[in-house]
Structure formats: C-alpha cells, structure tokens
Amino acid sequence: MIKTDIIVIGGSAAGLTAAITARRHYPDKKITLIRKEKKVLIPCGIPYIFGTIGSPEKNLIPDSLLEKNNIELVLSEATDIDREKKIIHTKDGEFSYNKLILATGSKPAMPPIPGFELKGVYAVVKDVEYLESLQNHLENVKEIVVIGGGFIGMEFADEINKLGGKTVTIVEIAPHCLSLAYDEEFCIEMEEHVRERGIQILTSQKVERIAGNGKVEKVILSNGDEINAQVVILGIGAVAYNELAKKAKLRIGLTGGIEVDRTMKTSDDNIFCCGDCAEKISFFGGKLSPLKLASIASLEARIAGANLYGLFRENEGTIGVWSTSIGDLALATAGLTEEMANMLGYQIVISTVEGPNRHPGMMPGARLHKLKLIFERTTGVLLGGQVMGGESAGEISNIISACIISRMTANDISMFQVGTHPALTASPVVYPLITAAEIAIGKIKKIK
Amino acid sequence: MIKTDIIVIGGSAAGLTAAITARRHYPDKKITLIRKEKKVLIPCGIPYIFGTIGSPEKNLIPDSLLEKNNIELVLSEATDIDREKKIIHTKDGEFSYNKLILATGSKPAMPPIPGFELKGVYAVVKDVEYLESLQNHLENVKEIVVIGGGFIGMEFADEINKLGGKTVTIVEIAPHCLSLAYDEEFCIEMEEHVRERGIQILTSQKVERIAGNGKVEKVILSNGDEINAQVVILGIGAVAYNELAKKAKLRIGLTGGIEVDRTMKTSDDNIFCCGDCAEKISFFGGKLSPLKLASIASLEARIAGANLYGLFRENEGTIGVWSTSIGDLALATAGLTEEMANMLGYQIVISTVEGPNRHPGMMPGARLHKLKLIFERTTGVLLGGQVMGGESAGEISNIISACIISRMTANDISMFQVGTHPALTASPVVYPLITAAEIAIGKIKKIK
Numbered sequence: 015m016i017k018t019d020i021i022v023i024g025g026s027a028a029g030l031t032a033a034i035t036a037r038r039h040y041p042d043k044k045i046t047l048i049r050k051e052k053k054v055l056i057p058c059g060i061p062y063i064f065g066t067i068g069s070p071e072k073n074l075i076p077d078s079l080l081e082k083n084n085i086e087l088v089l090s091e092a093t094d095i096d097r098e099k100k101i102i103h104t105k106d107g108e109f110s111y112n113k114l115i116l117a118t119g120s121k122p123a124m125p126p127i128p129g130f131e132l133k134g135v136y137a138v139v140k141d142v143e144y145l146e147s148l149q150n151h152l153e154n155v156k157e158i159v160v161i162g163g164g165f166i167g168m169e170f171a172d173e174i175n176k177l178g179g180k181t182v183t184i185v186e187i188a189p190h191c192l193s194l195a196y197d198e199e200f201c202i203e204m205e206e207h208v209r210e211r212g213i214q215i216l217t218s219q220k221v222e223r224i225a226g227n228g229k230v231e232k233v234i235l236s237n238g239d240e241i242n243a244q245v246v247i248l249g250i251g252a253v254a255y256n257e258l259a260k261k262a263k264l265r266i267g268l269t270g271g272i273e274v275d276r277t278m279k280t281s282d283d284n285i286f287c288c289g290d291c292a293e294k295i296s297f298f299g300g301k302l303s304p305l306k307l308a309s310i311a312s313l314e315a316r317i318a319g320a321n322l323y324g325l326f327r328e329n330e331g332t333i334g335v336w337s338t339s340i341g342d343l344a345l346a347t348a349g350l351t352e353e354m355a356n357m358l359g360y361q362i363v364i365s366t367v368e369g370p371n372r373h374p375g376m377m378p379g380a381r382l383h384k385l386k387l388i389f390e391r392t393t394g395v396l397l398g399g400q401v402m403g404g405e406s407a408g409e410i411s412n413i414i415s416a417c418i419i420s421r422m423t424a425n426d427i428s429m430f431q432v433g434t435h436p437a438l439t440a441s442p443v444v445y446p447l448i449t450a451a452e453i454a455i456g457k458i459k460k461i462k
Numbered sequence: 463m464i465k466t467d468i469i470v471i472g473g474s475a476a477g478l479t480a481a482i483t484a485r486r487h488y489p490d491k492k493i494t495l496i497r498k499e500k501k502v503l504i505p506c507g508i509p510y511i512f513g514t515i516g517s518p519e520k521n522l523i524p525d526s527l528l529e530k531n532n533i534e535l536v537l538s539e540a541t542d543i544d545r546e547k548k549i550i551h552t553k554d555g556e557f558s559y560n561k562l563i564l565a566t567g568s569k570p571a572m573p574p575i576p577g578f579e580l581k582g583v584y585a586v587v588k589d590v591e592y593l594e595s596l597q598n599h600l601e602n603v604k605e606i607v608v609i610g611g612g613f614i615g616m617e618f619a620d621e622i623n624k625l626g627g628k629t630v631t632i633v634e635i636a637p638h639c640l641s642l643a644y645d646e647e648f649c650i651e652m653e654e655h656v657r658e659r660g661i662q663i664l665t666s667q668k669v670e671r672i673a674g675n676g677k678v679e680k681v682i683l684s685n686g687d688e689i690n691a692q693v694v695i696l697g698i699g700a701v702a703y704n705e706l707a708k709k710a711k712l713r714i715g716l717t718g719g720i721e722v723d724r725t726m727k728t729s730d731d732n733i734f735c736c737g738d739c740a741e742k743i744s745f746f747g748g749k750l751s752p753l754k755l756a757s758i759a760s761l762e763a764r765i766a767g768a769n770l771y772g773l774f775r776e777n778e779g780t781i782g783v784w785s786t787s788i789g790d791l792a793l794a795t796a797g798l799t800e801e802m803a804n805m806l807g808y809q810i811v812i813s814t815v816e817g818p819n820r821h822p823g824m825m826p827g828a829r830l831h832k833l834k835l836i837f838e839r840t841t842g843v844l845l846g847g848q849v850m851g852g853e854s855a856g857e858i859s860n861i862i863s864a865c866i867i868s869r870m871t872a873n874d875i876s877m878f879q880v881g882t883h884p885a886l887t888a889s890p891v892v893y894p895l896i897t898a899a900e901i902a903i904g905k906i907k908k909i910k
Binding site: 027030031034035038039056058059062066067072073074075079297307308309310311312313316317320326327329330332333335336337338339344346347348373374376377378379405406407408409410411412413415416417419420422425426428429430431432433434435436437438439441442443445448452453455456459 | 475478479482483486487504506507510514515520521522523527745755756757758759760761764765768774775777778780781783784785786787792794795796821822824825826827853854855856857858859860861863864865867868870873874876877878879880881882883884885886887889890891893896900901903904907
C-alpha cells in the first residue's frame with residue numbers, strides 16, 4: 015500500500031490540469047496521478063495527426079509537465095475505489111488517498127448501427143496504438159466515410175482528404191453539419207467551403223447499416239443509397255466514462271456523467287470530479303449540458319484542484335466556447351446560438367455584421383469576418399456570438415466569452431475599449447463586436 | 463444660413479464615429495459633418511502607406527459611410543462657434559445647430575529642436591497631399607532619420623526600410639523605444655527584432671539640432687554625434703487641436719484638451735467633444751491621461767453621439783489598449799505596465815508566461831507567445847497585460863481589456879472559459895492568460 019495525499023485518476027486534459035492546479039495550491043501535498051495510457055494524446059490535436067502533424071507520436075502531452083510539478087505518475091488501471099478506507103485499488107497495487115479527483119474522461123458514443131463491429135470501422139479513441147492502426151489502414155484505401163458532421167468529423171474528413179487520392183464522404187443526420195454549435199447560415203458557409211476542398215457532404219441522411227464481409231465494404235443509408243468505403247470513422251460524440259464511479263456508488267447524473275456540485279465535489283465529500291466524466295450544467299439557466307470539450311475539462315479541473323482542502327472556486331456553468339478551422343477558414347462560437355436561445359425560451363435580438371479583419375481592407379492577409387451576436391431583449395445582456403473568418407476568430411470568441419462571463423449588455427459592449435492595428439484587427443470605427451452591439455441597441459429601442 | 467440639428471466638426475475617427483452613432487440613436491435628426499480635408503486618411507494606416515499599401519489614396523476612409531448613414535458632408539473650415547446663437551461660422555457659410563460635437567483632432571507635437579523648419583523635415587500630418595510629398599521625397603533619398611521611437615516612429619521606420627536601399631535610423635530620447643506602452647523586457651525584444659531588420663536604433667539620445675543649408679543634411683545629437691539624413695520624420699506625439707474651442711471660451715484642461723465630463727459634455731451643455739482634442743482621464747485612479755489613439759477616439763465618439771439628447775453612456779476612463787506589428791512580430795498591451803502601476807502607487811503582483819500559440823507546438827504557424835499580467839495585490843484585480851507574438855496577440859489584448867473593464871480578479875481569470883483549437887490558439891491546459899492568473903494567485907497567497 016502506497017500512501018499519498020491527493021490522487022488523480024486520469025491523465026488527459028482534466029486529470030493533468032487538476033494535478034497541476036492541486037500542486038499550485040497545495041505545495042506540500044503528495045500528489046499521485048494514476049492513468050492507464052502509456053502516452054497521452056492532445057485531444058484536440060487528434061484529427062490533425064492524419065494530415066498536418068503526421069503521427070500520433072507528434073501529438074502528445076509531454077510527461078515533463080508532471081515531473082516539473084512534482085506529481086508522481088503511476089501507469090496502471092484503477093479498478094476500485096474503497097471510499098470508506100479511502101483506498102484506490104489498481105491492477106498493480108493499492109494507494110491510499112486523502113482527497114481524490116476523478117478525471118476518467120469519456121469513450122466514443124456507439125450508434126445503434128448494425129455493422130460497426132466490421133474491420134475498418136473506427137471510432138475516435140484517444141489511444142496512440144489505435145490511431146496508428148487507423149493511420150496505417152488509411153494508407154491503403156481509397157474511399158472513406160465519416161459518420162457525423164460535428165467539428166471532429168469535419169476535421170477528420172479534411173485531414174484525411176489532405177492525404178490525396180481519396181474520396182471522403184461525411185454523412186450527417188441533421189440538416190446541417192456543425193448545427194449543434196452554429197446557426198444555419200454559418201453551417202452552410204462552412205459546408206460549402208469543405209465541399210470546395212473536395213469532400214462530399216450528405217446531410218439529413220441517416221446511416222442504416224455498415225455492410226461488408228468481415229471488413230467494411232459500404233455504408234447503406236436509410237434512403238437506400240450506398241456509399242463504397244474501406245474505412246468508416248464514427249464521429250458522433252462521446253459518453254462519460256463512469257464505470258469506476260458507479261462501482262463505488264457515487265451518484266450518477268441524468269446524462270450519465272458523475273454528479274457534481276458547483277465546487278466540483280461529488281456525492282462523496284472527499285471525491286471531486288472534472289472533465290468529460292463529470293455531469294455539466296449550462297451557464298444559461300442551469301440546465302444539464304451535453305458539451306464535452308477539453309477547454310471545459312480544464313476549467314473544471316482548475317476548480318476541482320483548487321478546492322480540495324478549502325472551497326474557493328465555483329463553477330458558474332458551461333458557456334460553451336469553441337472553434338474549428340478548415341483550410342484557412344476559422345469558425346468560432348461562445349454561448350448560445352440563435353436557435354438554442356429560442357429553444358430555451360429567451361426573447362432575443364440578433365445582429366450580424368461583416369467587415370475586413372484589417373484596416374484598410376487591402377492590408378496583406380485581410381479577409382472578411384462575419385460576426386453574429388445574440389442579446390436578451392429586455393436586459394440587453396449578451397447570450398452568445400459566432401464569428402467566421404481568419405485566424406483571429408479563435409481569440410475573438412474568447413473576447414465574446416469574457417463579455418458573456420461578465421454579463422455585459424449591448425450598451426457595455428458598445429463602449430468596449432478595443433485596441434486596433436492595421437495588420438492585426440478591424441478598424442476601431444467599425445470594430446465588428448461594437449458595431450453589432452450598436453445595431454442590437456437600435457433594434458431593442460424599436461421594440462420597446 | 464443653413465439649419466441643421468446636429469453638427470459634427472471633424473471627419474476623422476472621432477467625428478465620423480460620432481456622426482454615425484448620432485444617426486443610430488437619433489434617426490430623425492438632420493446631421494451635418496463639417497471638415498476641412500477633402501479626403502480622410504485612416505489614421506492607424508498612415509505608416510503603411512510608404513511600404514505595404516503604396517499610396518495615401520489607398521488608405522482612405524470612404525465617404526460612402528456618411529452617405530449610407532444619411533449624414534450631410536460640408537467641406538469647409540469652421541472658424542467660429544457662436545454659442546449664444548448656436549451658429550457655426552465656416553469659411554463658406556453659416557450653419558445653425560441644436561447640438562454640437564467637436565472632434566477637431568490633434569496636430570503633431572513640435573519639439574523645441576532648432577532646424578525643424580528645414581526642407582526635408584516632416585511631421586506625421588494627417589493630410590493626403592502632405593504625405594504624398596513625403597512619399598515623393600523618400601524616393602530620391604538614401605538616409606532617413608526618425609525622431610521618436612514610439613509605435614508611430616517604429617512603424618514609419620520599418621515601412622520606409624521596406625523600400626530598400628536606404629539607411630533608416632531611429633533616435634529615441636528614452637532608454638528604450640515603446641517604453642510608454644510596454645515594460646522594458648518587451649521593448650528590448652522588439653528593438654532587437656527591428657534592428658535585425660536592418661534599422662538602426664539609438665536610445666537615450668537627445669537630438670540637439672537638425673542641420674543643413676535650406677534643406678536637411680544631418681541630425682546632430684547632444685553627445686556630438688552626427689547622422690547624415692536627407693529626410694527627417696518627427697514622430698514624437700500629438701497635441702490637442704483646441705483653437706476653435708478656445709476662441710469660443712470653452713474650458714480647456716491641464717493637458718491642453720477640451721474639458722469634458724464623463725458623458726463627453728464640454729462646459730457648454732449643448733456641446734460635446736471626443737477624440738484627440740478632448741481631455742482624457744485614466745481608468746486607473748482617474749488621473750489625466752496623455753493617450754491619443756483612434757480606438758479611444760471611437761469610444762468617446764460613441765459616448766458623445768449617443769448622449770446628445772439624453773444621457774445614457776458614461777466614460778469610465780481610458781484603459782489604453784493598443785498594438786503594433788513589425789514584420790511578423792506583434793506586440794499588444796492593455797491597461798497599466800509594471801512600471802506605470804508602480805509609479806501610480808499600486809502594490810502589484812506580476813506574472814509572465816511563455817508558450818506556443820498553437821497546440822501541439824508543431825502546428826503550422828506556431829510561434830512563441832510571451833504574456834505578462836499585472837494584478838493589484840490585495841484585491842487580485844487585473845490592472846494590465848502585455849502580449850508579444852503572432853497575429854492573434856492583437857485580439858488577445860482585447861480579451862485582457864474585457865477582463866480589466868469587468869474588474870476581473872486573478873481568481874476570476876483562472877476560471878475564464880476559453881475556446882481553444884490546435885490551429886488557432888494555445889492549449890486549454892496551459893492557456894497563457896489562465897496560467898498567468900494561477901501563478902499570480904500563488905504569489906498573492908505567499909505574500910499574505
């Protein structure tokens with residue numbers, strides 16, 4: 015039995031960040047991180063292994079981060095939590111803990127599609143060897159189908175398409191790809207962009223089954239169409255990995271995540287939880303949220319890790335901030351889309367502006383940015399924003415996030431103090447965030 | 463006499479934005495903009511005329527913005543304000559007003575240096591013909607001296623250097639270039655970068671006089687050194703253009719700007735003022751601020767334009783957010799530097815982090831970002847931040863600005879909800895803003 019103070023189970027974004035945070039706030043504690051993977055992949059980088067980066071080995075989170083922070087690493091699989099004795103059983107020994115953080119992550123969602131057991135069907139498993147086998151398989155095939163047009167599916171398709179000489183098809187069940195994150199007009203523009211890059215996209219199409227003799231040969235749609243494929247990739251989301259917690263009789267939430275309060279504490283006072291395995295609520299109204307992102311995992315980990323021996327951070331709920339980039343077109347979002355806001359019952363005012371991300375517009379690298387903001391009508395509070403354009407779209411969604419967190423109103427944003435530069439940003443006279451806020455104020459006035 | 467409701471005097475960033483804002487909020491008013499310049503330059507774009515853009519004509523704010531917003535344009539020079547009768551006298555006629563906005567801008571500061579009247583000495587005058595004559599002059603000369611190593615001076619020097627075959631020297635009186643905006647370590651790195659591009663920089667050097675027979679031949683420093691030059695450019699700042707206001711007996715502030723309250727109202731209830739001609743106070747403590755930037759002008763214009771017939775916006779004071787970019791190195795700042803914060807009397811905690819702006823670090827376009835944050839020690843409130851690196855540094859300073867405006871603490875920022883993407887941002891696990899906040903919290907704890 016090895017004695018330790020803090021144990022973290024799981025070594026991806028959540029576990030690693032939780033351990034580092036615990037070290038920062040509790041410099042004298044003995045911290046042990048238990049994980050079963052020899053090497054840890056950068057989760058967001060996984061699609062880029064296949065085209066841009068070249069191999070899973072080049073997309074690893076270095077263990078030096080653990081060493082640097084004096085965190086002991088145990089490579090083993092945790093099999094049981096003895097909550098009474100505060101002991102973790104692993105395949106290779108026992109570890110006692112004083113405080114425990116569960117960061118066991120998620121596993122790919124498996125659709126009820128016949129044929130997904132065929133050779134050549136892959137999920138997005140965060141495992142070096144698994145992804146290497148997918149990479150090797152891709153070398154020798156011509157036709158690939160990606161099931162699911164979320165950002166992971168889109169990024170996988172584009173990266174595989176970069177290999178050249180392949181036919182890549184995305185099959186999406188919803189009317190548009192990316193529709194869980196963006197409003198229709200943005201989805202359509204991104205779909206067009208992806209199609210122009212040579213990828214086929216089929217929307218409003220359900221996969222009936224995957225067919226083949228031992229190995230995948232084709233994907234059969236509900237409408238009867240058949241698509242030849244030697245590799246099929248499932249990119250339809252992830253579900254919380256909650257087995258260990260269930261076994262230990264921790265409360266599990268309605269969406270399958272481990273139940274946590276706002277301090278990231280589970281139903282056991284000495285066990286915290288963060289990342290994909292934790293149940294999440296939305297910043298907007300506090301409803302359950304299905305979002306699973308590395309950036310959310312990191313936030314929760316910073317709350318869990320800090321709160322172990324004295325609560326001082328609370329999770330206000332998930333805003334949902336993320337971005338994707340295909341070719342030179344970036345698309346980023348923070349908060350609610352127009353569709354989500356309507357569905358939740360907000361009365362909203364929206365405004366959309368377009369303009370170059372440089373000034374004058376002929377500066378090198380200039381391109382059109384399209385920005386949409388969603389405000390609550392009575393209070394003018396910002397609920398969400400989407401931005402499409404060049405590289406800086408990613409950080410612009412983080413400006414929007416900062417405005418949402420601070421519950422800024424359209425009027426606050428109209429007085430936002432921006433820095434601008436010809437080679438880096440839009441003009442101060444027509445800075446899109448501010449212009450969109452001004453337009454929204456005009457609309458709110460008219461309604462009132 | 464022409465009757466109008468709202469008159470704006472001045473057509474650059476402040477005047478234009480004020481007129482557009484007035485139109486947004488007062489759709490039924492007759493708005494007239496009076497300016498003396500036939501064509502209006504994009505102020506921040508001026509340095510880029512000489513290398514990147516190619517001519518002043520390609521760096522204009524289009525008058526279509528006025529037409530689109532139903533703003534009448536009068537090309538004339540305002541010579542008098544009759545406050546009692548509410549009439550503006552111009553060189554070409556009289557205009558009555560109900561509400562007036564002064565946005566008369568600034569003129570280049572002229573140093574008490576003998577010889578600045580010589581042919582070949584130029585200031586940064588926002589005038590198409592003047593800049594065309596400078597551009598023509600540059601074609602035929604080999605040696606150029608820029609006096610003043612602020613961001614305008616640095617950008618001018620770099621753009622002129624791009625023309626090739628010239629020797630460009632910056633003379634800065636302070637120990638470092640850019641030292642009014644950035645802490646020493648950032649200034650030194652940018653100086654090195656600019657030197658590597660072939661530009662000479664002399665710091666801690668005072669110009670004694672500019673010498674020549676009718677036209678400039680050399681610049682003579684206080685230490686006796688002489689620098690040959692056929693063109694000298696003065697980039698040492700700007701002073702408020704307050705003549706019209708002075709004549710009308712409006713109160714003038716201590717730094718020479720027209721006095722305004724937080725609603726951007728002058729000492730006359732019917733006259734508002736915004737931009738470089740308006741006196742400014744700092745967000746930090748409310749002291750007078752010498753900053754003159756197009757982005758500040760635009761903010762003040764949005765306050766003035768909105769408040770004309772009913773106050774609803776207040777200026778919280780200038781945070782000071784801006785950026786520059788030389789070659790592929792961007793440098794951006796928001797709020798106080800370490801040096802400024804110390805000078806003002808804050809007790810501070812600083813933290814600096816470095817990391818790639820992509821994840822993994824081998825993603826194309828990845829480069830090191832260096833971020834420094836300054837927090838107040840007792841409250842943990844963010845006072846300022848500086849960031850150096852790639853293109854996104856510009857918008858990152860706007861995230862910092864949003865955090866400062868909302869008076870976020872280190873703990874708030876440690877829980878900041880960011881969106882991240884391999885091709886667009888740093889990793890969520892080590893997102894620099896958050897990591898810097900965490901480090902600051904550690905330091906604050908140690909002190910307490």
